[in-house]
Every structure is written in C-alpha cells, then in structure tokens.
Amino acid sequence: xxxxxxxxxxxxxxxxxxxxxxxxxxxxxxxxxxxxxxxxxxxxxxxxxxxxxxxxxxxxxxxxxxxxxxxxxxxxxxxxxxxxxxxxxxxxxxxxxxxxxxxxxxxxxxxxxxxxxxxxxxxxxxxxxxxxxxxxxxxxxxxxxxxxxxxxxxxxxxxxxxxxxxxxxxxxxxxxxxxxxxxxxxxxxxxxxxxxxxxxxxxxxxxxxxxxxxxxxxxxxxxxxxxxxxxxxxxxxxxxxxxxxxxxxxxxxxxxxxxxxxxxxxxxxxxxxxxxxxxxxxxxxxxxxxxxx
Numbered sequence: 001x002x003x004x005x006x007x008x009x010x011x012x013x014x015x016x017x018x019x020x021x022x023x024x025x026x027x028x029x030x031x032x033x034x035x036x037x038x039x040x041x042x043x044x045x046x047x048x049x050x051x052x053x054x055x056x057x058x059x060x061x062x063x064x065x066x067x068x069x070x071x072x073x074x075x076x077x078x079x080x081x082x083x084x085x086x087x088x089x090x091x092x093x094x095x096x097x098x099x100x101x102x103x104x105x106x107x108x109x110x111x112x113x114x115x116x117x118x119x120x121x122x123x124x125x126x127x128x129x130x131x132x133x134x135x136x137x138x139x140x141x142x143x144x145x146x147x148x149x150x151x152x153x154x155x156x157x158x159x160x161x162x163x164x165x166x167x168x169x170x171x172x173x174x175x176x177x178x179x180x181x182x183x184x185x186x187x188x189x190x191x192x193x194x195x196x197x198x199x200x201x202x203x204x205x206x207x208x209x210x211x212x213x214x215x216x217x218x219x220x221x222x223x224x225x226x227x228x229x230x231x232x233x234x235x236x237x238x239x240x241x242x243x244x245x246x247x248x249x250x251x252x253x254x255x256x257x258x259x260x261x262x263x264x265x266x267x268x269x270x271x272x273x274x275x276x277x278x279x280x281x282x283x284x285x286x287x288x289x290x291x292x293x
Contacts, residue, residue: 074102082105126156127157130158
C-alpha cells in the first residue's frame with residue numbers, strides 16, 4: 001500500500017498536465033505521443049512553478065517539444081516568446097518560429113549581454129542548450145538573469161546534458177527561474193541526516209540557509225536529494241523509458257514508435273552506460289505509464 005501511494009503521488013502532476021493542457025492544433029499531427037505527453041507535463045510545471053527544465057536524452061525531440069510548449073503558452077496567455085540559443089542554432093529556430101507560427105524573436109546567446117539590457121519584455125523565454133549557462137558568474141548568465149527577473153518571465157530550459165561534474169551545474173540553471181531562498185516542496189534530507197544526524201536546525205544554523213531552499217540543496221552531494229528536487233522542476237525521459245511505455249513490437253521483434261524504428265538492443269539510458277549522472281536510468285519527472293494491452 002505504501003508503494004502504491006508513493007507511485008500515485010509521483011505521477012499526480014503528470015496526470016494533471018495531460019488532462020489540463022491541450023496540444024496546439026498546429027502540433028497535433030507533428031508530435032509523437034511521448035512528445036505530446038512531455039509538452040503537457042512541462043506545461044504543468046511551467047504554469048505552477050514559473051519554469052521547467054526539459055532534459056530528454058538526445059534524439060527524443062526536445063526542440064519540437066519546446067516549440068510546442070512555447071506555442072501553447074502564447075495561445076493561452078496571449079504572450080510572445082524570446083528564444084535564446086547558441087549562434088549555430090539560430091537558423092533552425094528561425095525555421096521553427098516561422099513553421100509553427102511562434103510570435104517573438106530568436107536571439108543568439110553570444111548577443112545576450114549586448115541586446116538584453118535594451119530589449120522589451122518577453123514573458124516567456126526559452127533557452128536552448130541551457131547547460132551553456134552553468135557558470136552564474138559569467139556575463140551572459142548575469143545579463144539573462146537580470147532580464148528574466150525584471151520581466152518576471154516564465155522560463156523553459158532545454159538540455160540533454162544539464163549535469164556535468166557538479167550538482168551546482170543543475171542549480172545554476174534552476175536559478176534562472178528559481179530564487180535561492182524560495183521555499184521548495186522538498187529539502188536535502190539525506191545530506192542533513194548524513195552530516196548533521198537529521199538535525200535540521202543545526203544544518204540551518206551552520207549553513208545559514210533554510211532547509212527547503214535551493215541554497216540548501218547546493219550543500220548536498222547526495223544523488224537522492226537531487227532526484228527529489230528535480231522531480232518538481234524537470235522532465236527527462238530515456239530511450240528505454242520510451243520503448244517500455246510507448247513502443248509497439250513488429251514481427252521481427254523490433255520496437256518502434258510511430259514513424260521510426262528503434263532497435264531495442266541499442267537503446268541506452270540517460271548519459272549512456274557507465275554514466276554517473278544524477279538521474280541515470282531513471283524517469284525523473286514521472287510520465288504515467290500506459291496500461292498494457
């Protein structure tokens with residue numbers, strides 16, 4: 001009963017997203033089922049928490065998911081989008097902007113520090129390859145952060161590799177929409193237990209921060225703590241998860257998802273075999289499994 005209750009609560013937000021948010025009509029025939037579900041789950045995060053990190057592994061269509069999410073919020077809220085991306089991705093995003101009728105502009109990350117101080121407010125900002133903003137001391141990072149706070153923009157982050165060597169890589173990206181002192185729905189319990197014998201007040205006194213804040217999580221090196229945090233702000237699915245929940249098997253035993261085939265034997269989890277990333281082989285934000293037929 002305990003495990004069933006946990007599973008129910010973990011998947012609750014995924015179910016809410018799938019029932020409350022409609023895929024834009026222009027994307028109805030463009031998205032695969034698993035991509036549409038990612039859009040709806042991410043929309044729920046974006047609506048409730050002002051930001052979301054979409055971290056599906058390479059090849060699962062983060063760009064199209066991000067474009068559909070931007071179009072959904074443009075339609076529902078009557079806003080325009082600012083798309084920030086590396087210079088080499090500007091032509092691709094311009095094509096997407098025109099193809100899917102996105103309102104707003106595309107800005108190269110290299111121009112951020114120069115352009116943003118004088119740019120009019122955009123209330124939805126999509127940042128592609130957000131792992132380029134791991135360093136919060138950088139000029140581009142500071143310019144983006146100041147702009148996002150001044151405009152009170154909702155933020156969509158896209159990255160297949162949000163984590164490199166340190167958990168602060170993740171927190172610096174989350175800081176783009178999550179202030180370090182904002183009260184969170186979780187706390188780094190394993191770190192507090194391991195280092196302070198579970199004494200939360202002692203931890204807060206020593207670290208000069210409230211336990212249920214991003215600043216508190218930045219003191220933790222416990223993988224379980226970061227999984228707890230990311231469950232509230234991140235959507236990440238692996239190829240193996242897609243195969244297990246959305247694929248059909250053909251007569252030759254290969255699993256396929258709609259119009260392309262994926263060899264089940266070569267499907268890998270997050271960051272590949274042997275990776276030590278914080279969410280290897282796990283579904284971070286729970287996408288409700290399909291009922292077996």
